[in-house]
Amino acid sequence: MTDRPSWPLRLGLAAAVLAAGLAATALGLRPPAARPADAPAGEFSAGRARTELAGLLAAAGGGPHPVTSTANRRVREFVLRELSALGVAPEVHESVACGRYRFCAPVSNVVARVRGKGPGRPVLLVAHYDSVPAGPGAADDGSGVAILLESARALAAERPARDVLLLVDDGEEVGLAGAEAFVKSPLASEVGAVVNVEARGTSGPSLLFETAGPSGFVASRLAGGPGLLTSSLFSTFYALLPNDTDLTALRPLSVPGVNLAFIGGACRYHTPEDDLAHLDPRSLQHQGEGALRLVRSFAAADLERVPPGEAIFFDVLGLGVVRLPAGAALGLALAALAACLLASRRAVRRGAATARGVALGAAALPACLAAALASGYVAARALGLSAVQRPWVAHPLPLQGAFLACAVAAAALPAALLAGRTGAAGFRAGVALGLAAAAAALGAALPGASYVVLAPALLAPVAVAASRRPSLARALDAAVALCACSVLLPAAWLLYPAMGHGAGPIAAAAAAVAILPLAPMLADLPVAARRAGVAVPALTALALALVARAEPQAGPACPERVVVYFHEDSVSGRARLLASSDLGQLPPAVRAAADFSAAARVRFGWAGLRPAFEAPAPPLGLPGPELAVEEISEAAGRIHVRGRLASRRGAPTVQVAIPPDVQVESFAFDGEAVPQAAVRTSRWFGRWSVFRRLGAPPEGVEVEMVLVARAPVALEIADESPGLPPAGARVAVARDGAAVTAQEGDVTLFTRTHSLVPH
Numbered sequence: 001m002t003d004r005p006s007w008p009l010r011l012g013l014a015a016a017v018l019a020a021g022l023a024a025t026a027l028g029l030r031p032p033a034a035r036p037a038d039a040p041a042g043e044f045s046a047g048r049a050r051t052e053l054a055g056l057l058a059a060a061g062g063g064p065h066p067v068t069s070t071a072n073r074r075v076r077e078f079v080l081r082e083l084s085a086l087g088v089a090p091e092v093h094e095s096v097a098c099g100r101y102r103f104c105a106p107v108s109n110v111v112a113r114v115r116g117k118g119p120g121r122p123v124l125l126v127a128h129y130d131s132v133p134a135g136p137g138a139a140d141d142g143s144g145v146a147i148l149l150e151s152a153r154a155l156a157a158e159r160p161a162r163d164v165l166l167l168v169d170d171g172e173e174v175g176l177a178g179a180e181a182f183v184k185s186p187l188a189s190e191v192g193a194v195v196n197v198e199a200r201g202t203s204g205p206s207l208l209f210e211t212a213g214p215s216g217f218v219a220s221r222l223a224g225g226p227g228l229l230t231s232s233l234f235s236t237f238y239a240l241l242p243n244d245t246d247l248t249a250l251r252p253l254s255v256p257g258v259n260l261a262f263i264g265g266a267c268r269y270h271t272p273e274d275d276l277a278h279l280d281p282r283s284l285q286h287q288g289e290g291a292l293r294l295v296r297s298f299a300a301a302d303l304e305r306v307p308p309g310e311a312i313f314f315d316v317l318g319l320g321v322v323r324l325p326a327g328a329a330l331g332l333a334l335a336a337l338a339a340c341l342l343a344s345r346r347a348v349r350r351g352a353a354t355a356r357g358v359a360l361g362a363a364a365l366p367a368c369l370a371a372a373l374a375s376g377y378v379a380a381r382a383l384g385l386s387a388v389q390r391p392w393v394a395h396p397l398p399l400q401g402a403f404l405a406c407a408v409a410a411a412a413l414p415a416a417l418l419a420g421r422t423g424a425a426g427f428r429a430g431v432a433l434g435l436a437a438a439a440a441a442l443g444a445a446l447p448g449a450s451y452v453v454l455a456p457a458l459l460a461p462v463a464v465a466a467s468r469r470p471s472l473a474r475a476l477d478a479a480v481a482l483c484a485c486s487v488l489l490p491a492a493w494l495l496y497p498a499m500g501h502g503a504g505p506i507a508a509a510a511a512a513v514a515i516l517p518l519a520p521m522l523a524d525l526p527v528a529a530r531r532a533g534v535a536v537p538a539l540t541a542l543a544l545a546l547v548a549r550a551e552p553q554a555g556p557a558c559p560e561r562v563v564v565y566f567h568e569d570s571v572s573g574r575a576r577l578l579a580s581s582d583l584g585q586l587p588p589a590v591r592a593a594a595d596f597s598a599a600a601r602v603r604f605g606w607a608g609l610r611p612a613f614e615a616p617a618p619p620l621g622l623p624g625p626e627l628a629v630e631e632i633s634e635a636a637g638r639i640h641v642r643g644r645l646a647s648r649r650g651a652p653t654v655q656v657a658i659p660p661d662v663q664v665e666s667f668a669f670d671g672e673a674v675p676q677a678a679v680r681t682s683r684w685f686g687r688w689s690v691f692r693r694l695g696a697p698p699e700g701v702e703v704e705m706v707l708v709a710r711a712p713v714a715l716e717i718a719d720e721s722p723g724l725p726p727a728g729a730r731v732a733v734a735r736d737g738a739a740v741t742a743q744e745g746d747v748t749l750f751t752r753t754h755s756l757v758p759h
Helices: 009-026 048-060 070-085 138-157 177-184 186-190 215-220 232-238 246-253 281-299 326-351 355-361 364-381 398-443 452-465 470-522 525-550 588-592 680-685 726-732
Strands: 091-098 103-114 123-128 165-169 193-199 203-213 257-264 311-315 323-324 558-571 574-580 613-616 625-635 638-647 653-658 664-669 689-694 701-708 715-722 745-757
Touching: 009 470, 048 070, 048 138, 070 103, 070 138, 091 326, 103 138, 103 177, 123 138, 123 177, 123 246, 123 281, 123 664, 138 165, 138 193, 138 281, 165 177, 177 186, 177 246, 193 246, 193 281, 203 215, 203 232, 203 246, 203 281, 215 232, 215 323, 232 311, 232 452, 246 257, 257 281, 257 470, 323 326, 323 745, 326 355, 326 398, 326 452, 355 398, 364 398, 364 470, 398 452, 398 470, 398 525, 452 470, 470 525, 558 726, 574 726, 613 726, 625 653, 625 715, 625 745, 638 653, 638 715, 638 745, 653 701, 664 689
Parallel strands: 103 689, 123 165, 123 193, 193 257, 558 745
Antiparallel strands: 091 103, 103 165, 203 257, 311 323, 558 574, 574 613, 625 638, 638 701, 653 689, 653 715, 664 701, 715 745
């Protein structure tokens, strides 16, 4: 009897497998319910942590508490009181520190110690208590401080195996300044492991997205129960991004470490909407219980003899963590490839497939990837938004649905194009060979990412071997697809909250690879059915992309970011208002509040990523920044300068910007050397070298620099203060509920060009 069930049944089976994969992904990425305030003393309670967070935000007056601010000091005092109430004797370590963004500030770190049962190098639990100037920082990183306080209470109630150091650091938002200061302290040499708690949104599951030190040892501490969402893919991918946290600054300690964060609701990140009302208590619970568990796990380990070695690891839908040595990836992938070759050869010898069919089928994976990347790119570009300035939109589900539909169409496309010449068995064997070859390539180049294709590649040869029994082979195709979906769909779904619509092509490609093992079900269907398998999801993707384009791109759930500057040139006296929008156009009410230019452009050479609209404004006539040069000389192609930089109007922040054609050999504020900036952050300032000192005293700060250049050199000096004069305030209040300020907030800026000319 010929086994040829009707094509609707096959498509229904494929749809059911995909639906099961999506449902399992949704359940696996759902954070747990928040524990109440009366949870047992040794457990983490989001209810108790939320009370701590409410107290912290109240201490700040409900608003921002950036480094050097009065609100920042009040938050620090709150943290000191809470830690003292736990009996852990907190200390304040003060210093002036310079972070990797070349921002320097006086920072006050709070350090305390929970005594453990035995000796050994302590585990360091880290969160930062400063916020950006634009928002109250309930999630970033008030939630981290609340988690640290609640964890300290739980640790004190049930003493850990060894001491736990608590670091509530300052100045993270200005280039990790507090963590940089801690690394230079005597306590840093004691640390045996690090758990850092962060947030890049206000909701969603907690992700263990980065590791430090030997990942094999770190992965060994992740076993022992459900709850952790993590993978070596996250760490591999995160290392390619221009992002930093306190763990970046703590890496020189050369100890095992982990980074935790939740990233849902990233539209509110670094805005006034990062508040208690928008913080999901389930995210607080998930992150808090994960952090506490990891601290206890590290404390129970032998941190004095950490074994070397890297690992591949991943969670399976939050149910548990799988790990294996990194070196095993390539060997397993090659074994899968050999098994696929043997199974394919056997299928050819038994007449189930042809060698030509298998060879053509091997083109399925690259064809699928190319189609997914291209269609995902088109769907993302349908929004017409900058992937850097406006990564997220108010209504993301149609766009995410478009990426998924692109993936389905891309996975079905090779079957529509090739199956008539490959047959089902040849197509299946080709797909299996493609997965195994991809696993081998990743195993050699990026072992931490290899598991996403290694897992299905190891199962695929079984389906190929069953090709003479079509019903069994299709059932095994479904099993391979479910295996692929369990590791690839969570990663694909998290790409949008992590990176926004710019990650659409990668998300579509990842989902397409997960779905591709289902494509052999289409291989021996009529041509019309195979074409329908491509056309229906492709048209669905187009319709969803059009819906995403028609939806408002900003709204109360995802406000437009409109930042307003008042700028006055201290030499010419010319004043203007600058308003930047991440949508590339101003809201009508904001535009009507001043005579803004028709187009946005970069208004400062050293502010490369924020084009702004410009409107004239009445000058304030205040004195601006001044660089009083005390010594200057030129020798061997270098200009040596020492002077004092001050704001004559008393602004708390002063700045020196040096043009891109001038190499900065060294720079120091008050004798504190400023580190070289990370190459990946230089684009923020249009390749200018920008040095900023926050919390500058009224008499100014001493500046020393050595520049590799020929005189004269035209520096841009500036001072900056929070808030706006009346002309700017009228623009700021014109923002409605769908627009907010962001990052450093609305500021008043005075600049002056200063030429360095040796005598």
